[in-house]
Amino acid sequence: MLRSLGLALCTAGLLLAVTACGGSGPARDGAEETAESFYAALENGDYARACAMLAPATLEGVQQSENGGDQDCADGLREVSLQDPGEPLSAQAFGRNAQVEFGSETVFLTLSSSNWKVMAAGCTARGDRPYSCRVEGD
Amino acid sequence: MKTLRDNGLFLVFFALFLLSLAGQAAAGVALFNEQQTAAGLEKVSIWQYLATSSFAVDVAENWQSEFLQFLLLIVASVWFVQKGSPESKKVGRRGLETDKDQLLGQHATAASPSWARAGGWRTLVYSNSLALVMGTIFLLSWLAQSIAGFSAFAEQQLANLQDPGTWGEYVLSPEFWARTLQNWQSEFLAVASMVILAVYLRQRGSPESKPVGAAHTETDVEG
Secondary structure: OHHHHHHHHHHHHHHHHHHHOOOOHHHHHHHHHHHHHHHHHHHOOOHHHHHHOEOHHHHHHHOEOOOOOEOOHHHHHHHHOOOOOOOOOEEEEEOOEEEEEOOOOEEEEEEEOOEEEEEEEEEEEEOOEEEEEEEEOO | OHHHHHOHHHHHHHHHHHHHHHHHHHHHHHHHHHHHHHOOOOOOOHHHHHOOHHHHHHHHHHHHHHHHHHHHHHHHHHHOOOOOOOOOOOHHHOOOOOOOOOOOHHHOOOOOOHHHHHOHHHHHHHHOHHHHHHHHHHHHHHHHHHHHHHHHHHHHHHHOOOOOOOHHHHOOOHHHHHHHHHHHHHHHHHHHHHHHHHHHOOOOOOOOOOOOOOOOOOOOOOO
8 A cells, every 4th residue: 555655656756756847858849940941931932831831820910901901911011011030039938938039139930730830920029027928810 | 445544645636736737727828828829839739748847837836835844743743732632732841752662772672763773873864754754855845946037037037028037037037936935825824724723623533633522731632
């Protein structure tokens, strides 16, 4: 009985340890690759590919024009006109969300159907407040 | 059948633990998905939720406070007494007590555990084994709470388009200490309540209570 309890407690402890850790390497690398691909698509004028990399809520946000009407995603991204920020400086992933920092701006990503999608891009810091982003959801 | 009877108290509470853990997972995934939907993010299945830091921190923060409660009660009740409470020793027996009271040394019997009879460091460790194990589980689950809590907090920060911070910043943060202290206050209140209520109230047949007819001033007697 005591041995079984010990085994159960150890298993529970191991499970807690596994789920407790975040910022995992492979997840972080995947997020970094997606962020780089997003900017590469924009640089090449491949707006359809860039739109496919947006998270659903972000896609909806881009499809909302400034005057509140609907617009094509490609037109929305063209209008924002994000520039290539260069090489990523750092990346972090926790659970289903990630952040990739470039020199001049930051990208936030989220997992959607096991793929990294861009949640917000062209983001600049505002101290303790949420980042101000040029591409984001509603 | 005899095994079930002889281990009934543990089995009942372990079953209640498993059932309530399952219930916590069901309620937790529903809440998590409400928050995901509100943030325009993808929902998760219950199996995905069980692997999240959000679930881990909710489990760990409760475990650490329970084991801290037991650790402090076990240790404090060596030296602190409550006259009239079945949770307390008699006033005159405060402290580590004699070897005769504790069945150690020449007073150990053939039925005493081997490390109680062994003497030396083995008896010293065994004499403190309950506090050592409770304390270790408390520290490990508090550490797990801090790691899982940081990961869950960081994930939420990113969903809000904010920086995740570091583990070092998190263990000094209001989020970590609010989670920790909200659990501690309830544990200490529960022990204080049990200690004092059992002086004046009774539950027939329970070893957590004095006999129904026992005087309020009688200490350390079981029902």
